[in-house]
Amino acid sequence: MKLSISKNVHLVEPGDFEPTDHWYPRVLNSNIHPLVSYFLNLTHEQMVERYHRLHPQSDPETIKKIMSYQPQYFRWAGTDLMHVTNHEGNRKLTVIETNSCPSGQKSMPLLDLNVEQGGYKRLIEKTFKPMVDAYPEKGSLAVIYDKNPMENIGYAATVADVFGEDVFLAKFDKDDQDPPVKFDEGKMYVRNEVEKWVEIRAAFRYVTQEPWTRIPGNPKTLLLNPIEACLAGGRNKEVASAAYDRFNEEFKDKGISIFTPDTYRKVKYSELDHHFDLLGGSMVIKVPDSNAGQGVYTVVNKNELEHAKSEIDPNDDYLVQQLIHSNYSKGLDPNKSWYHVGTIPDSKGRSFAFDLRLMMHATEEGMRPLAVYSRKSRFPLNKELPEDMNSWEVYGTNLSVKGEDGWSYADERLMLFDVRNFGQLGLGVDELIKGFVQSTMAVYAIDQNAIQTFGQRESISNFTSSIQKS
Amino acid sequence: MSNKILIVEDDVVFCKLLTRFLSKNNFQVMDAQNGRDALELMELNDFGFAILDYRLPDMNGIDILEKLKSKNQESKIVLITRYGDEDIATKAIDKGADAFVSKPINPDDLLSVINGLR
Incomplete structure (x- = not known):
């Protein structure tokens, strides 16, 4: 490894992978x-x-076709799902959001103890490398990122090992006035130790924050994932919701659909009160391109509605979804209401809302699950919420905690799918299969949306169609 | 000489990687991403060594060097400079730096420099 070959760029070499640096200690x-x-x-x-x-x-x-589908744009994804039930006890895994550039490797126990690099290696070996090998462009390899160094150093080290060559690890921060990454006529370049720009033939992209204009569409440098995956719904909840609706319309005769809470798109600020009433006095307001739990507001009373309105921009449009309720109530519409199943009650009788993050990747055989973990909320579903506490404490599962010294994470709420934690979630193989099928449908919907919006991805369409045929 | 080492560099990944490397080589490592945090750490700790980047968001490495030396003359200080920063390196040596290394940093080479200062 060579550190700081230029500002915010490191050169990672084969043999640099260190397991202790790429997983949480508990994992x-x-x-x-x-x-x-x-x-x-x-x-x-x-x-x-x-x-x-x-x-x-x-x-x-149809399910088989969707599972074995070869996405052109969205070949690496992470879906957040919630385990919900209705008045009659019919349980589902409902899709909350689908992310391009998802985190998750650092929270996933090893599937095979003999493969030290775990899911990092499966993703690079089975998804990234076949694409790069089939791509004729010249240049070096890079990992570009704007957060999550723990996983991205791991990805860079894995790329170096799998390809047997040095890899540029470059931070592409949205606030950097002189970033070490640039695009010129669609080709990506990274700044090296003598301030020269090095051509990049393929890059693993973990850039999660706007502005997306930093990265061009249809680039000459092969990207996993390309920016189109974000724009078509991988980082925009509003666009994704429309893609899910189109999917559900297309496949309604096949008996399959993507389950999501009832969703209202392009809701104006001035219409939020109306939706609050329409949904029976509770809802979730989402900023369409919000990320990591920021810009998402659970609302269960007028005070919370006013608070949410005070935090958001009156000139923007929002996504409004029905709230998945904490507990049964006779007043709720039996045909539309959903409830959190929650964790198995602990010894104190507390059951917590949780989500399930399922990371998937496109392989030769189609989409495969890669990593999975859960995050639970701070405050239990089945205890009365103290008056001064926001409902986000009951429904919010994001682990990020903003402190004086920046962001940290609430480790105690991370639920690993390991021997110790998994049983507490009350999930079985059936739920994991349901979640995976829902996730593959969401990926299919977003990828199809990307193709409709941006056209065929010429750079890899031959590659994906040759796999599909075989 | 204390094996406690301070890294001051605003690149978090640099700190992470170098911390890992030096920890494996029996150093007790602390890091700061800006001058203010570095000064706070210096108040609370006695460092045998410091690795200081010249360019920091709120001050430069030579400012920190002077403060560190005024607190403990025995501290060994390595200044990190960039390609083409020879003038800064010379100035740093004048101000009491014990060594300077230019980016890119090969961790093994840096370790040799540090061990040579013991």
Whole structure:
């Protein structure tokens, strides 16, 4: 490794991967739960057949087609799902959002103890490398990022190992006035130790924050994922919601659909009060391109509505969703209301809302699950919320904590899918299969939206169609 | 001489990687991403060594060098400069730096420099 070959650029060399640096300490000492390992090793055929048994109206051939689909733009994704139930006890995994450039490797126990690089290696070996090998462009390899150094150093070290060559690890920060990454006529360059720009043939991209104009569409440098994946819904909840609706319309005769809470798009600031009433006095307000739990407001009373309105821009449009409720109430509409199933009650009787992050990648056989973990809320679902506490404490599952010295994370609320934690979630293999199928449908919907919006991705369409045919 | 070492550099990844490397080589490492935090750490700790980047968001490495030396003359200080910063390196030596190294940094080479200062 060579540190600081230029400002915010390091050169990572083969052999630099250090497991202790790329997983949370708790994860390094964890063992994957056998049910999770079993799930991760299921074939597509097994999952399709099981999903069909769980949803008899679904068409297995269509599910298989979606699972084995080769995305052109969105080949690496992370879906956040919630485990919900209705008045009659029908449980679902509902899609909350789907992210391009998802985090998650650092929270995933090793699937195979003999593969030191775990999911980092599976993603680079089975998704990134085949694309790069089939791509004729010349130049070096890079990892560009704007957060999450723990995982991105790991990715850079894995790319170096898998390709057997040095990799530029470059920070592409939105506030950097003189960033070490530039694009010229679609080709990416990274600044080296003598202030020269080095051509990059392919880059692993973990850039999660606007402005997206920093990265051009249809670049000559191969990107995983390209920016189109973000614009088509991978980093925009509003666009994703429209893509899900189109998917559901297209496949309604096949008995499948993407489950999401009821969603209202392009809601004007002045219409928020109306939606609050329409949804029975509760809702979730989302800034369409919000990220990491920022810009998401759960609202359960007028005070919270006013507070949310005071924090957001009156000139913008918002996404409004029905709230997934904490507890059953007779006053709620039995045909539309959903409730958090929550964690198995602990010894004090407390059950917490949680989400499930499922990271997936496109491989030769189609989409495969790669990493999975959960995050639980701070305050239990089944205890009365103190008057001075915001409902986000009950419903919000994001681990980021903003302190005086910047951001940290609430480790105690991270639920690993290991021997110790997984049982507390009350999930089984069926729920993981349901979650995975929902996630593949969401990825399909967003990728199709990217193709409709930006056209075929010429740079890899031959590659994906050759896999699809084989 | 204390094995406690201070890294002052605004690149978090640099600090992370160098901390890992030096920790494995039996140093007790603390890091700061700006001059203010570095001064706070210096108030509370006695460092045997410091690795200071010249360019920091709120001050430069030579400012910190002077404060560190005035607190403990025995501290060994390595200033990190950039390609083409020879004038700064010369100035740093005049102000009491024990060594300077230019980016890019090979951690093994940096370790040799530090061990040579013991």
